[in-house]
Amino acid sequence: MNTKMWRVVFAGFGFALALFFSACSDTNKEQAGQTEQKEATEQTESAQTSVPSAIDEIKNRGELIVGVFGDKPPFGYVDAQGANVGFDVVIAKQIAKDLLGDENKIKFVIVEAANRVEFLRSNKVDIIMANFTKTPQREEVVDFAKPYMKVSLGVVSKEGAITDVAQLEGKTLIVNKGTTADFYFTQNHPNINLLKFEQNTETFAALKDGRGDALAHDNTLLFAWVKDNPEFGVGIKELGDQDVIAPAVKKGNTELLEWLNKEIDTLVEQKFLFNAYEQTLAPIYGADIQPSDVVF
Template identity: 50%
Template sequence: MSAVHLKSAKSLLLIPLLGLGLLAGCGNNDAPAKPAATASTAAAPAAGYLAKIKARDKLIVGVFTDKPPFGFVDEKGRYVGFDTDIARQFAKDLLGDENKVEFVAVEPASRIPFLQSDKVDLILANMTVTPERKEAVEFTNPNLKVAVQALVPQGSAVVKLDDLAGKTTIVTTGTTADIWLTKTHPDWKLLKFEKNSESLQALSTGRGDAYAQDNLVLFSWAKQNPGYRVLPEKLGGEAPIAPAVKKGNIELRDWINTELAKLGEDKYLLKLYDQYVRKQLSDDTKPEDVIVEGGKWQG
């Protein structure tokens, strides 16, 4: 809530308005937020947000920089990947130029706070849709589907999830794996890092027995780094991944849903899958098991 709005308020309203302001400051990570805080978090305006982006002449998007093939930085320092290309397409269709996009690097735990503090217009960073996160942000229709699994060294004695009890499991803070294991296995030892790259480095140097993460990331890394295998058991069920905007920003959410439907008619996500993802996965992987074309989730 801005100071401009507060100036015109009656003195009797100051206390409840200040209370709302305090609630809006709650929630500094990607963990499930309390209903009272998420309900009162300063919501984006219901209308006029597209006009704001057009007046700025730039779309600001939060992306990963260390999660190939979805969001990473290439040898030339350019943001590339499945998610970043979607962002460029959004900028092209909204502003007429795919280069009118500013990328902001995010970590799993900073995605929701960056939306809430207006540092970005939207998040395109592999965020799995969960009931807790839906209380804090507006998810659009999905663009991917995913399940969480665990990666272990090839010679590990671990063959199923329960074998990790009593061992050290590496997770990246704020990810679905982190939240799920913390909730369902509070007695397990979790070694947490802020970056996906740090977590994988920890596994490769033997600081943990397994790394739990979205299976698409694990399949990709295991293919590029021989000597590791993905446990077949899934941590929870298959879930959608979707772009996210600030809570209350219905205008931008609806625009993205319309955009995803339009891109689906041209099989746009399949093109990105062929460009970035297909070569990272096994040859028998079906695209429809990974992408959600047109936002049409069949869960």
Template identity: 65%
Template structure:
């Protein structure tokens, strides 16, 4: 019995010592997502979409492309000296917050609309885009939300569209999906009468898909899209804000628009209705 007590005491001492050493190791290193840890790693991990053209998608060569990706590469270049030093982490709308909270990404550039509820879970930097909700459907159909009552509306989980219709239109049947490809396919094959999403996405999609139109171009409040960091990561958020301000001096986001959005939008959309330059709304 005496030897057993001695063994238990020794084991507990070992556990305590290991805990102290582990704690010292954690406190001595830089926290995940800090500028120091990013520079030590040599890459910045940025969450983007893989299925939301023209904002974040994978092209035919397997490369990340889009409005968000264009900005991500520039941030990596200015922070780490090389645009290739960005590690793209593919996210879905419903997983964006979790990826920040669990340190899977340092920064989100996944077309993330700023809302009061989300700001309680993440910290948003200054905006780089304007957005509102819209509704797309087959040509010659619905032109107001009231016409959707009793019908089926496709939305993505974890989006402002899901929240808006859940709170304001409980008599509209929502068909929910994780991925954009699934949502738009449901509209194409008739499982949904219409689809609600960011109007900036719907303008491009309707332009690329014959037989469909944006029946309601602006719905609810006009919002902004902004980068997001983990709650409390003021250092990285401040750096992003300073960077957006510097990029505004060279009209970088307008260049981004010309390269990534104009080929999808054509001349039908005014860039000033979409682009936020320098991180500040005029």
């Protein structure tokens, strides 16, 4: 074989060898890419599994944190011994028992009507059980579980003299800031002067002092309040649409929301809400209201 032919052979061999190493390089790059992708996936999965769920956080903490009212008897208030009591509180304790095995594994945080949403947003509470009426506006900022109570707006006045909304035109109506009553009258009756307070104690004190002509609130609360204040009457017993009251969680807390929905279903099936009514509301309402008018 002459020199020219050897050159051709070596050139072909060199080209084949280059193709071989190129293929090996591509294979190694592909394998390296697959390895990197696998490692990234494993890291992501590991990070996801290392973050405790909402339910796990509560269980690891060992207590359920619930926002309730401190001045709204008979639903949520602090008694003479400093204990949280009332209809909402009884239900909250049962929720804690079913979630953590002990109704005492619960921490109550006192909230006002106007700060209930913020307490959820800032993770100060897990659940709001402060007589929270479900409305389209609130559904945009919190997630409501299934309801446990029915409610409508009512208006109380001296001797029940106000029996029609038209009588409030040009007069002063007392409401709590951030409540359903506040929203309803602001949107539907701008000619009625609203005097607003943060706390229920301030609101009802203003009515007694004559700083307003009437007071609008949940009718379930007003029916109870006039029992202890017979000089007043609920002249407008039902106003607007019938609403519902439900537990609320932080927007997007799907796991806790789904658990609460199942829990409310269980409480309804077991007639627990009726038992809670008999324990806390029946002594106040007497025969004037039937349990099925108020609870599910």
